[in-house]
Amino acid sequence: MIKHIRFFLMLLLLILGMTSCSSKSYFKGEFQVVADNLNFPEGPAWFKDQLVFSNCYGAWIGHIWNETLDTLLHAGDGLVNTNGTAFDKEGNLYICEYGKGSILKFSPDGSLQTLTAKDHNGKRFNRPNDIAISQSGDIYFTDPKSYDPNICDGRLLRADINTGETIQIIDGLQFPNGLCFSPDGKSLYIGESVNKNILKMTCESDDLDTLITLPGGNQDPDGMDCDVEGNLYISYFGGGKIYVVSPEGKLLDSLKTPGRKPSNVEFGGPDMKTLFITECETNKIYSIRTMHPGHKK
Numbered sequence: 001m002i003k004h005i006r007f008f009l010m011l012l013l014l015i016l017g018m019t020s021c022s023s024k025s026y027f028k029g030e031f032q033v034v035a036d037n038l039n040f041p042e043g044p045a046w047f048k049d050q051l052v053f054s055n056c057y058g059a060w061i062g063h064i065w066n067e068t069l070d071t072l073l074h075a076g077d078g079l080v081n082t083n084g085t086a087f088d089k090e091g092n093l094y095i096c097e098y099g100k101g102s103i104l105k106f107s108p109d110g111s112l113q114t115l116t117a118k119d120h121n122g123k124r125f126n127r128p129n130d131i132a133i134s135q136s137g138d139i140y141f142t143d144p145k146s147y148d149p150n151i152c153d154g155r156l157l158r159a160d161i162n163t164g165e166t167i168q169i170i171d172g173l174q175f176p177n178g179l180c181f182s183p184d185g186k187s188l189y190i191g192e193s194v195n196k197n198i199l200k201m202t203c204e205s206d207d208l209d210t211l212i213t214l215p216g217g218n219q220d221p222d223g224m225d226c227d228v229e230g231n232l233y234i235s236y237f238g239g240g241k242i243y244v245v246s247p248e249g250k251l252l253d254s255l256k257t258p259g260r261k262p263s264n265v266e267f268g269g270p271d272m273k274t275l276f277i278t279e280c281e282t283n284k285i286y287s288i289r290t291m292h293p294g295h296k297k
Contacts, residue, residue, distance in 0.1 A: 026231070026244045026253045026291050027275075034276060034285040035062065035069050041278035041285055043096065043130070043223070046268030047087040051276055053285060054082040054095070061085070061095070064285075077112055084130035084141065084179070084223070084264075087297070088161065094139055098127035103141060103159060103166075115139075116164040119157060126155075130178050130223060130264075133297065134203070135185035137161045140169070142176035142190065149174065149194050156190060156201075169206060173199075178223040178264065182230055182247065183295035189232060191221035198224075198234065198245065212249040215239070223264025223278070227292040233275060235262035242277065258282055267294020 034051070035041070039058035044051055051064040052072060059079050063072035073079055080099025087093055094115065095104040101124055102117035118124050126145040133139055139159040146153050154173035159166040174194035181188055181203075189211065190199040198221060200211040211232075214221055219239030224232050230247040240260040244253040259281030266276045272293035277286045 024253070024291075026227075026233075027255050027288055028291060029289045031258055031277075031286045031288050034287050035064060036282075036284040038062075038283045038285070040263070040280045041283065042263045042280075043082065043084040044264055044266035044268075044276050044278055044285070045085040045087050045093065046266050046276070047091060047093075049270075051266070051268055051285075052085055052087075052093060053278060054085060056081055056083060059099075073106065073112065083128065086131045086133050086139075088133055088137065094131055094133070096128035096131050096141060098129065101125040101127060103128055103131070103139065103164075114164075115161075116159045116166045119166045119168050121168075125157070126153075129176070132179045132181055132188065133161070134181060134188075140179060140188060142173075142179050144173075144175040144177065144193070147175050147194060154192075170201070170208060175220075178221060178234065180224050180226055180232070181297075183226055183228055184230075187247075189224060189226075191224060191234065193220035193222070193237075196221060198232065198249075200249075212245055212251065214243060222262070223266075225265050225267050225275075226295055227267065227290065228272075228295045229292055231292070233265050233267075233290075235265050235277065237261050237263055237280070242275075255288070258284070258286060272296060 040056040043054040060074040061072045084096040091108045093106040103115045105115040129142045131141040144154040152172040154176040156170040174192045177193045178191035188201045196214045198211045220237045222235045222237040224234040232245040234243045242255040259279040261280040264278045
């Protein structure tokens with residue numbers, strides 16, 4: 001009897017050891033503070049050696065270069081409330097200006113203009129939230145309105161990067177929020193805050209499926225980004241976590257953040273293995289190192 005018990009315990013320890021060895025963390029090291037004393041930071045975007053982000057309630061956009069924070073744009077330039085940002089390959093910065101209900105374009109020469117404020121039917125945007133640029137150069141952005149499980153009035157839109165002509169791709173969404181493309185550009189991921197879904201749209205056909213439904217409660221999927229393996233890194237606002245989800249919809253890892261309100265994430269750094277996290281409870285931007293690099297947009 002004692003031999004059987006010993007054998008069972010040894011087998012159990014072996015299984016636990018194998019499980020421990022096979023578990024994989026997607027993060028390493030400790031959090032570093034990149035910027036503080038902010039007012040609802042959001043919408044980080046990396047280009048070459050700089051990080052740009054929205055200071056939503058402060059009506060300015062920050063610029064971090066060589067570990068130095070400076071103001072890139074502010075209320076005097078006409079900003080009200082900005083959110084998601086994204087760079088194209090030429091260094092133009094596209095900005096979700098939800099205070100005005102428009103998409104702005106800030107060029108490397110310092111000029112700021114409204115790219116679009118209405119769809120092709122003349123309907124004004126509600127409150128553009130997050131933005132991503134396809135491999136072909138088109139701009140996609142989420143346009144939420146009501147935060148209500150009984151009202152589905154959020155939209156996904158696409159704008160021509162040259163003309164600003166904008167068409168509605170999907171409607172009937174429940175507060176569409178974070179947005180990013182897969183590394184191959186064939187899929188677009190959309191976070192629906194109200195129902196905690198991460199949606200996957202096939203770009204060729206605009207077909208839409210649910211990739212994963214995250215835990216419920218007073219927490220929402222917010223901004224997200226992909227690594228080179230195609231894994232999604234999803235900020236869970238109110239839940240105090242970053243979730244890592246595979247392209248097949250499997251939950252791979254989770255990371256507890258310093259505050260409960262991580263709002264967005266962006267890969268950057270010289271080797272693209274630094275994940276920048278905007279966090280709205282502590283009103284700081286953090287960075288942490290990752291095992292896999294983010295894909296270059």
